[in-house]
Amino acid sequence: MKNLLKKSLFISAFLFLNTMMQAQTVTGKVSDANGPLPGVNVVVQNTKNGTTTDFDGKFMLNNLPENAVLSFSYVGYVTQDVAVNNQSALNVILAPNNEVLQEVVVVGFGSSKKKDITGSVAIIGSKEFDGRANTGIGNALEGKVAGVQITKPSGQPQAGYTIRVRGTSTITAGAEPLYILDGIPTTSINEISPSDIESMTVLKDASSAAIYGANGSNGVILITTKRGGNQKTKVTLDAYTSSSTVSKKLDVLDATQYRALMTEMGQTIDWSNYPFNNNWQDKVLRTALTSNYAIGVSGGNEKTNYYLSGTYLDQEGVVMTNKVERYTFKLNLDHRVSNSIKVGSSIGYSKWKDVDVNESGKFGVILNSITGAPVTDVFEADGTFSINPFIADLESPVALILKNEHAYENYKFNGNVYAEISFLEYLKFKSLFGFEQLNSTYNSWVDPFTSREGRGFSGMASLYNNQNTLWNFENTLSFSKSFNNHNFNALVGYIASESENSSANIGARGFGSAAVQTVNAGSTRTAGYNEAKGRNEAIIGRLNYSYEDKYLLTANFRADAYSGFGEKNRWGYFPSFSGGWRISKEDFFSNVEVVSDLKIRAGWGEVGNGQVGPFSHFGLVSPGAPYVDGGTVVPGSNPTTLESTNLKWETTKQTNIGIDLSLLNNRITLTSDYYIKKTDEMLLKKRIPASTGFTTALLNVGAMENNGFEFTVNSKNMVDELKWNTDFNISFNKSKITSLPGGSIQLGQLNNDGRGLVAIAQEGQPLGTFYGFVSEGVDPATGFIKYKDIDESGDLSDGDKTIIGNANPKFSWGMANDFKYKNWSLNIFFQGTQGNDIFNATRIETEGMYNANNQLTSVLDRWTTPGQITDMPRSDFAGEQNVKVSSRYVEDGSYVRLKSLTLGYTLPSDLVSKLSISNVRFYFTAENIITWTNYSGLDPEVSVYGRSGDDSLKNIAPGIDYGTYPQTRDIIFGLNLSF
Template sequence: MKQKGVKWLRYFFLLCLMGISVCTYASEGKRTLNGLVTDVEGVPIIGANILVKGQATGVISDVEGKFSITVSSPKDVLVISYIGYDTVEMIVGEKTSINVQLTESSNLLNDVVVIGYGSMKKGEITSAITNVKSEDFIQGVVKDATQLLQGKVAGLQMASPSGDPTAGVEINIRGVSTISASSAPLIVIDGIPGGSLNSIAPEDVETIDVLKDGSAAAIYGTRGTNGVIIITTKKAKQGKASLEYHGYVAFESIQKQTDVLEASDYKRLAQDPLFKDKISDEGANLNWIDAITRNPVNHTHNLSLRGGSDKTNYIASITYRKQDGILLNTGKEALTFKIGLNHSMMDDKLRVQLNVNNSTIKQDVTWYNAYLQACLMNPTRPVYNEDGSYKEYGTSYKPYNPVALLNEETDQEKWNQLLASGKITFSPIEGLNLSAMAAMQRYDSMRDKWNNFKYFTTTIENKNAEVTKWAAGSMDRTLELMADYFKAIGQHEFSGLVGYSYQDFERQGSSMYAMDFPTDIFGPWNIGTAQSTKDGKSTISSYKNSNKLISFFGRFTYNYDNKYMLMASLRREGSSKFGVNHKWGWFPAISAGWRISEEGFMKNISFVDDLKLRVGFGVTGTELSNSYQSLVLLNYSGVGQMNGQWTQGVVPASNPNPDLKWETKSEWNLGIDFSLLSRRLNGTIDFYQRTTSDLLSEYQVPVPPNFISTMWANVGKIRNRGIELALDGEVIRTKDFTWRLGGNFSYNANKLLSLSNDKYQRDYWYTGWTSSGIQQTTHIVKEGEPIGNFYGWKAVGLTDDGLWLVEGADGNPKLASEAGQEDKQVIGNGLPSMYAGLNTTLLYKNFDLGISLRGAFGFEVLNEYRMHWETMKRISEANLPKSVLKKPFGSQSYVFDSHMYHSYYVEKGDYVKLDNITLGYTLNLNNKYLRSIRLYVTGHNLLTITGYDGLDPEVSIKGLDPGVERKELYPTVRSYTVGAIVKF
């Protein structure tokens, strides 16, 4: 009782003091309060928001972190905030100046996440969206901006199956949802849907947000059906002009060479009675793979400048990238620049944004067969004759000289990619924004390929050079008009958005081919002199097509007390690609969130900091790949006489289908977000099911009444189910040392539910191809089965004389040469069902160490090279892999059978990669001229742990025939990078 009385006396005394202060201050009137905002290291924070709580009064800190604000009472509370930092509230009292120190936010709920046509705090998100910041990107050489995410996002399935610097990265989000269109997600760059990754430099990327489920992606309609990757580049911002340089040098080498027979093996086999008449020792001792590869030293330089006032600010950057390939005469050189400008007027009611990104790229495209030819070359053969000319080996059955292939052919592509946009935003009243955005993306390319003919074919003798020229161009135009409004009433927060989008796409191109020139000294630039042109054997072609997308869309969000959240969107979209009866489609979405941790019954559970349940449903669509598939198309065919003149005939090339429409993907998502142990452990779990109906595919139809025997129609259905888990936390956190650990896991099960209806029937079809020599399909697409199934014979043994035995339809073994179509079965699947990533960061004072691992599991890989060449029967044709010396299934014989497709060459593909290790040191100087220097070293693609016998189990995940390591491959590379980031 006594303690309670003392407590009330304290409150009374405090109230008296406050009353005296108020009376004194009231007699003095308003006053100005000066302040300084810094981070924990004393570095001024530019652009921090300083508001008087509950009032409209507010300012921002200047280039030195200073501010001045007018207050009217000692009871006023200042709210100081800045993105990425914890918000601070301070009572004014009698202070005339204050120093405010902001600390980096450990509350991930306040992180800003970019969603379709806007942004939200992470804690308010009700859909499956993952945000990755630049500090979490993988380091070192990457092919494009999306590879920065590799191993970082649950449910994002990525593959980089080629070491070619001109090749891209393959991406699926939550599996394959179509059987005829692309499964690649929509790329949005700075708000522009369909932005090209080639138009930006990875070094200019600030954040990447991945919209994975239907409720998040439905706002983008048909183009969001495979998920959406939103890339936000570095923006202009106010403050003192700052200059930043990021440069690095990369040392690259082939990750793994194909293990082929060496000269010593040839010499030994030449003494064996079985082979002495089939192979020859030509005196040399050569590693042909070494002869066509190199260890390039590549470099990248990025310079950016930004600054300006609170009214007008800017950013400008330029990036130069030089990437030589490991194969001779292959590589890529790019020059990219970016300009951004922001300007506000009318007391910040009118804002203008301009952004321009442009890339000019030159790349030397490899002759993909060169690596295979090097594998097949007899290691006792020399590259050159005694006079220095190339040794010629190319015949109808023996390999070509691969050094000549790479040196005597030039295949060069030059292109320019321009991405430009402008946006005007008008805010007439608080909470209301009216905006108009116009953008254009232009692509122009030219590709020239020429070679010395005799090194590339044996079908035509004594022809001097051949030339092929391509030219292509495209123009994408976008116009978007939007209005959004936000209103808070007590504990209720509402926001709404309505918009209109118009997109126009145009494509065109041409090509020319000629051969047999009087000289090859002009390269591709004297094509009219070719003998083939005079003989009428040269070819020329061209094309042009266009299509349009028009959309109306809206979104509504509601948040009550940061506890109950709702988001709903609707898009009405029309496409010129579809039939006259189905030009338009509806794409609705709804999602809700419940922050369970804010309920009263959770208050006593101290280890739970945040717990949110999410549920969402969304509908998206898939367009046709080509612009005119719903129409009757005509082709020229044959020549006949009409009225005494030769006239080219015209025949139908497709059947019309006025009912051709969107594929419709419906997706449910259930998610849980949690944060535990004072936010030391954070995680997300998502369960989803997506079903795509009205699959677009080509079906057999009768003729007549149809013009031709095939027609595009909407018939089938496919389903993907899966689970995703992401965890991250701080294992150790002290003053000088922090250990962060994060990981993600995803599982996806795919099933083709149907392919037929009452009008169109198709139970299955075969796809994939083994190429020359074997002439077999590799995969099957079948109702009730997953996409990606390998379909062939199951090898069960080898006879004593080296002939393959396979399992027959009756379960008994039979000679492979006697097996039929009825004996084939599913022998694997080329799509991984599971992906995982593990990332750890250790911070000690100014040092940092980051390690990333990733893996894929539950799939098989067809080793095409082994399938074609792992038999002694072909030793007279070319060099063979060393694995040919194995005796399969415990047999006493080598393989002497013909090369063929069966399960022995479909290997388990599971792998774990030590993907990235980065060690860095940051020196914070914070003087007038130099803010900081960061030095780092990185190793990329360092180690692959796998049971697969080929070069790399990370193979293509595209299309209906995934999981094949092609024999005509470009080997993957390992790189070591030394880099520096200097901020002035």
């Protein structure tokens, strides 16, 4: 019995030790020649067991099988397989892959290795914005890409961004780039969660964008969302909260100073009825709070991969009641049916609600918070909104917000399904079907009692619904084959798409009470409905060729057809060609050790712009006055637009020359491009003889040109325990209208006070040109503004108007510095522009002294007596002499902005691993911290027409500040968690 017990114990001990030896634990550290490497993928071969290295390059894997082999992989490095061989600790050093630049870049209808790209392409990976507080794509891209100018025209949370790639190339058509989300065009990007993005690729020149043909003239931004991989399930949580304030308020007159100014202008009133002393900026503006939570789950096995995410954003604006609330969901699935068949899908759903405010212009809340009379309060004694003592129809700034209760509610569903079939080893067929639907509803209510406007119409209510539907069906066949040192890649395809828009609105007036606020309760109702549909077809082709990875050629071709053009010109044809020479691969260059890679690129291409309505070539008829026919009154109609059967695409031809250079084992990379971009046959409304029965017709006339230079440098300045990386980019762009029928187009009306228009599109000048009188200061004798008599007529007339400013910067730039030391990280990002003007129309209202609005304290230096020398004119109630559009209100809009500073700390891995957590990081971010500028307004990054639905206004009249909602200064605390 004792012998049996001993044998049993011996066998048990042996089995236990054998199990321990087979299911061992391995720890280790992964480095390169410069130090630890965080984020390296460590996977046990032929299993799902894997992990990634932490900030210090350390990793730990449990339950390893006998004879386990670990695979270490990292972008830009040679993958290394290491046999464990019963070792408990491993130190692995990865070698950089200097033989080729293996980074895979998403390009139109496929992907390419970075080394093979011959066009001007910029790539922004998720590492550029992961772990930071980004509310949208524009925020993540801003200042990061040379040649891409991104401005936020308004500080409203839901405002979005204005994005221009290599300047504006059209006058009246759309100038936004084409956005492609996971292979499918999308109409809106504001609701896409940055947490879902894997990478963004910007196609800047025509040689790379020509594959998108008639939609590529404004550049293309390809957005790729995250997907799962052959790995164990990974869960990430990103959360942040922030507080926001305006970085600046303007100094305005107090009640005593206001009374004195009004008395000087002859406005008499019993001031005892107005005892208040309010600064309306303090009443309207607030500290706004934001919360954002994003959770992602990803993983998979050898056959099926998945990525699932959800994001919630609750963001207040700094103007009272202004806010947006957004929910976003994303599901990406990929499944390999067999070695040759792969299927997948990408599905997204977004819902967001926002409470908007009328922000800009003479009747906008921002300008009125500055000009509101300080002697009034929010409400009168009877509960109605107070009004200006001297302007009977002007209520308080708070009334402008509260009297109009309105909200937008939006739903967006988009997705795609695809199937890939590989055959004959070098052929692949892919079919992709995408769908997007955007539904927007707007509700508005004006109380019939509290506001003057509401009382005038006995209350007002409105309901507006807009629905956009888009489907896209693509079928492509690709070929990839190498013959010795000859590498060929080719693609052909057919695309069909259709878009449909419908909108309905109903409004009502005449409400007996405020109890029922729906349109059916109004006594007078109006309604309207519109519908439009457009269809596109395209045939595409691409050929890539390289020899010995040294000589590179690319050709693209696309034929586009659009139902919005007449049959004669329905099809447009868009070719491109580009080539590259990797000089560093030549034998004569092999001894130049300092150069890791050197490539020269050149390309030419033609792209189009057809962003016009689907009925643009038709002669349209609208309802007109009724008439009598045989004693019967019948509805009338009349033609409103002239038929344009020859209408066709705008075309942009672009030439690009570039160089890519890597030095010191890729520690320094430089990219430089020069381009010439010419647009012909622009879509413009041209004046035509009145004998036709019309005043204008949409025709292909006019031309313009952009040319510029871009430079980007990325450097790893320090690579030891303290790491320091710098990314810097700078862009120069010049534009000029080279042909314009009629010579000029003027836009940018400020208000109805007879001041004229601010902006002009004119031959020989760029878009964004300001036009008006030249101010020569204040006349000491009269106190009025003097203007230059350009036409020497002796009178002030339109002949004295001239070019007074240019809203385009001479250059724009961005610079980010990343520092890492042990578990600490610091990112500092600067951004700026130089040489751009701003037309500060806000000063017309706040220094014009022509009505009963409050003014800035700068008017305390106004002219009061003959002979006085000052640059501030006299007060002139109801006068126009001092408030004309002139150079007086043109200011230097150049600025340098400390855009963001982020300080992060990652908890040690040995601490968080005890909690089964792989990473915990806390961070603090401050945004829009300091702005160095000579501009006197609230914010130099402005454009009152930036949110306009009129493309002509946005293109011709940028850089005008007319009470624009300013950007905010944000203090953010965040958490990144993964397990």
